Amino acid sequence: MEKGSDKVVWLDFNDAPDQGVALKSKHDTRELKQRLLGSLQNVLMYLFPAGKQRGKQFIVGDIEGNPGKSLVVELEGSRAGMWMDFATGEGGDIFDAWARVMGIDATSRFPELVESVAQWLGVSDSQVQNSHAAKSKSVSSTSIPKQVPTDELGPVTGKWDYRDSQGKLIACIYRYDTAGGKEFRPWDVGSRSMKAPDPRPLYNQPQILTANQVVLVEGEKAADALIRLGMIASTAMNGANAPVAKTDWGPLKDKHVLVWPDNDEAGIEYARRASEAIANVGASSVAVLHIPDGKPDKWDAYDAIEDGVDVWSFVKNAERTVVKDEMPIPMHSLGELLADTSPMPDDLIAPRVLTPGGMIVFGGAPKVGKSDFLLSWLTHMAAGEPFLELTPSRPLRVFYLQAEVQYHYLRERIQSMGLPERVSRRAANNLLVTPQLRLVLNDQGVEQVIEALQRAAAQGGVDILVIDPIRNVFDGGPEGNSENDNNAMLFFLRERVEQLRDAVNPLAGIILAHHTKKISKKQVEEDPFLALSGAGSLRGYYTTGMLLYRPDETRTDRTLVFELRNGPGLPAKCVDKSQGKWIELDAHSDRLVNQDYGAKLDAERQRKRDVIVQMIFDEAAQGRVYTSNQFAESFEGQAGLGANRTINERIAVHATKGDIKFFRNPEDYSLPMLTRSKYGYLCVEGMTVPASENIDTDTGEVKQAHFAIKPTHYKCAQTGAVLPVENPDVWVYQEEISHES
Numbered sequence: 001m002e003k004g005s006d007k008v009v010w011l012d013f014n015d016a017p018d019q020g021v022a023l024k025s026k027h028d029t030r031e032l033k034q035r036l037l038g039s040l041q042n043v044l045m046y047l048f049p050a051g052k053q054r055g056k057q058f059i060v061g062d063i064e065g066n067p068g069k070s071l072v073v074e075l076e077g078s079r080a081g082m083w084m085d086f087a088t089g090e091g092g093d094i095f096d097a098w099a100r101v102m103g104i105d106a107t108s109r110f111p112e113l114v115e116s117v118a119q120w121l122g123v124s125d126s127q128v129q130n131s132h133a134a135k136s137k138s139v140s141s142t143s144i145p146k147q148v149p150t151d152e153l154g155p156v157t158g159k160w161d162y163r164d165s166q167g168k169l170i171a172c173i174y175r176y177d178t179a180g181g182k183e184f185r186p187w188d189v190g191s192r193s194m195k196a197p198d199p200r201p202l203y204n205q206p207q208i209l210t211a212n213q214v215v216l217v218e219g220e221k222a223a224d225a226l227i228r229l230g231m232i233a234s235t236a237m238n239g240a241n242a243p244v245a246k247t248d249w250g251p252l253k254d255k256h257v258l259v260w261p262d263n264d265e266a267g268i269e270y271a272r273r274a275s276e277a278i279a280n281v282g283a284s285s286v287a288v289l290h291i292p293d294g295k296p297d298k299w300d301a302y303d304a305i306e307d308g309v310d311v312w313s314f315v316k317n318a319e320r321t322v323v324k325d326e327m328p329i330p331m332h333s334l335g336e337l338l339a340d341t342s343p344m345p346d347d348l349i350a351p352r353v354l355t356p357g358g359m360i361v362f363g364g365a366p367k368v369g370k371s372d373f374l375l376s377w378l379t380h381m382a383a384g385e386p387f388l389e390l391t392p393s394r395p396l397r398v399f400y401l402q403a404e405v406q407y408h409y410l411r412e413r414i415q416s417m418g419l420p421e422r423v424s425r426r427a428a429n430n431l432l433v434t435p436q437l438r439l440v441l442n443d444q445g446v447e448q449v450i451e452a453l454q455r456a457a458a459q460g461g462v463d464i465l466v467i468d469p470i471r472n473v474f475d476g477g478p479e480g481n482s483e484n485d486n487n488a489m490l491f492f493l494r495e496r497v498e499q500l501r502d503a504v505n506p507l508a509g510i511i512l513a514h515h516t517k518k519i520s521k522k523q524v525e526e527d528p529f530l531a532l533s534g535a536g537s538l539r540g541y542y543t544t545g546m547l548l549y550r551p552d553e554t555r556t557d558r559t560l561v562f563e564l565r566n567g568p569g570l571p572a573k574c575v576d577k578s579q580g581k582w583i584e585l586d587a588h589s590d591r592l593v594n595q596d597y598g599a600k601l602d603a604e605r606q607r608k609r610d611v612i613v614q615m616i617f618d619e620a621a622q623g624r625v626y627t628s629n630q631f632a633e634s635f636e637g638q639a640g641l642g643a644n645r646t647i648n649e650r651i652a653v654h655a656t657k658g659d660i661k662f663f664r665n666p667e668d669y670s671l672p673m674l675t676r677s678k679y680g681y682l683c684v685e686g687m688t689v690p691a692s693e694n695i696d697t698d699t700g701e702v703k704q705a706h707f708a709i710k711p712t713h714y715k716c717a718q719t720g721a722v723l724p725v726e727n728p729d730v731w732v733y734q735e736e737i738s739h740e741s
Helices: 029-038 040-046 093-101 110-121 126-136 205-210 220-228 265-280 301-306 310-315 334-339 370-383 407-415 421-425 443-460 486-504 521-526 535-541 589-592 595-621 628-634 644-657 732-741
Strands: 006-012 052-054 057-060 071-074 083-085 146-153 158-163 171-179 181-188 213-218 234-235 256-257 283-291 320-324 361-362 396-403 431-435 464-468 509-515 542-547 557-564 573-578 581-584 661-663 681-683 688-690 706-708 713-715 721-724
Touching: 029 040, 029 093, 029 110, 029 320, 040 057, 040 093, 040 158, 083 093, 083 628, 093 110, 158 205, 158 220, 213 220, 220 234, 220 301, 256 265, 265 283, 265 320, 265 713, 301 310, 361 370, 370 407, 370 431, 370 464, 370 509, 370 581, 396 443, 464 486, 486 509, 486 535, 521 644, 595 628, 595 644, 595 688, 628 644, 644 713
Parallel strands: 213 234, 213 256, 256 283, 361 509, 361 542, 396 431, 396 464, 464 509
Antiparallel strands: 006 146, 052 057, 057 071, 071 083, 158 171, 171 181, 283 320, 542 557, 557 573, 573 581, 661 681, 661 713, 688 706, 713 721
């Protein structure tokens, strides 16, 4: 195959005489390994463009080459070239790393691995040696492709992997620096041939998947330069020469895309065609960046960084041509929603505690142990380990902005947490914690935090942003109101917190630690989330509320309660710290230990039962009857019964027990008709209502003064269904039924 004067030689192994015998390489593998180690830093930058040198080590996110610090390669000494991924426990030598990156099975396809290394190193006569080997040895057609391409362009000087949104390798681009200039060769993984896939994929799709804003440049080199700064960048395969009609622009749907062209005519034309194609696939907005006057020919994003340009500021403020504004508010018909059976997105923290793009407000009074609880919880999330049955989908990257504890006391607290070695090792590079910050999240403070977040994102992404506590960094906007003001709180959430998230990952979860107001213990028990400062705005904004409080100050255990918008309610947990670890207390064993406290709770529940039953009885004697909701609304805050919700809960409990039943025939007693009631009017044993007329006008005799109310329905203890009463003259309690059975 020829392209101009450049030749590509195809070696066909189909003619090998003895099928099934492994191909031996005639290269000296020890020599090749020494050559790799001799230029180890160049080798590693070729394999892992997003990696960085740190002293005597080279670090990168993983064997896939993602940014981060989990995978460490030794650069010097007897262990030079040895690598270890501390997140997965995998490791090996430089040959193992080369095989994993190139997708070559080092066991069954070792000769291909050796040839790949030799070709990159430019070892002479490699094609001759392999051709001779191909004629004298057989190769399994299932272990090596039918055609292995080798070219005469010299050693590969650059390689870029194109992956789909799930990280699966689609294609590779190889760069060669020849005497006539740079040359590129594509490799289609699907067909195992030296050609571009159809359609051609976009670069850096795994990061595009979770991004809100994407910068599209010309070429992988420019894209990588921006990625190393923490930006989400991409390019079409072949840059300005990319055939727009054959490129899959679909991953940019619903994204805000800024096209950064090279400074030449080809770049301007590429930007025009690409921006139109991106707009047509449904991008939220598309704009083309203007290159400043005076820049040299072909000046691009890579050159801007080399010139010392503040790229973040440039991208934000430079002039641009808007090709498409933001999309209108989306709408979905009922039919579309019913027809969409695609899988639900994975929870960041299950079950539905933190969903992608969700927000937790975690509240508690001072000294309740909120920060210590939060630090333990986040460490487990960063390690991918469950904590009190709160389970992360995977090891999560957590950025913990805390504004209370100074560095030395922070490290003392972390070192005294008594974390299992497995948890601390897996979380080591995933949990990033700031020492005490003295800043306010105003415009300037937000810019500072965004810069830190972008550095964190460049090292491996950000899955969760934590701010602890809100009060210390709160900015309520131009009016300068406190967090107790609902409008100021709403401004803080929309203009400060959301801006931080959008800068790195719109699908990241947010956890805000917040102090509670001083309210009575009774109010905390009845509706704990009213204790949050700015509760009106917070409860309308967050997806999950969590509150940690002590029901009894004389005891060490705490109650952890949840309020979930995206899932069913979670039961409250009784938690405590034991031997440095947070544990959930067993309700039964805890009750034995705290019998006095349990007895107090029982007495209070019995008191409320007696008060409710007596009030229903007394009110009926005055001619007033109630449904459950009417009773709760009428007597909220009276006789120590608590809030509306608490009263309804107690009525439901005692209806299940049989203390309260219902009647649906008010017309028999000259009472108001029922409207929209599931159960009916409340009824207790012995309840009466006054008769409408007490004296017979014909005889002058006194008629019955009261009517006895008999129940018509009851609540089934097993199903909660409303069932007819079999014998209204006999009052039956559920406890009696249990004893009889």
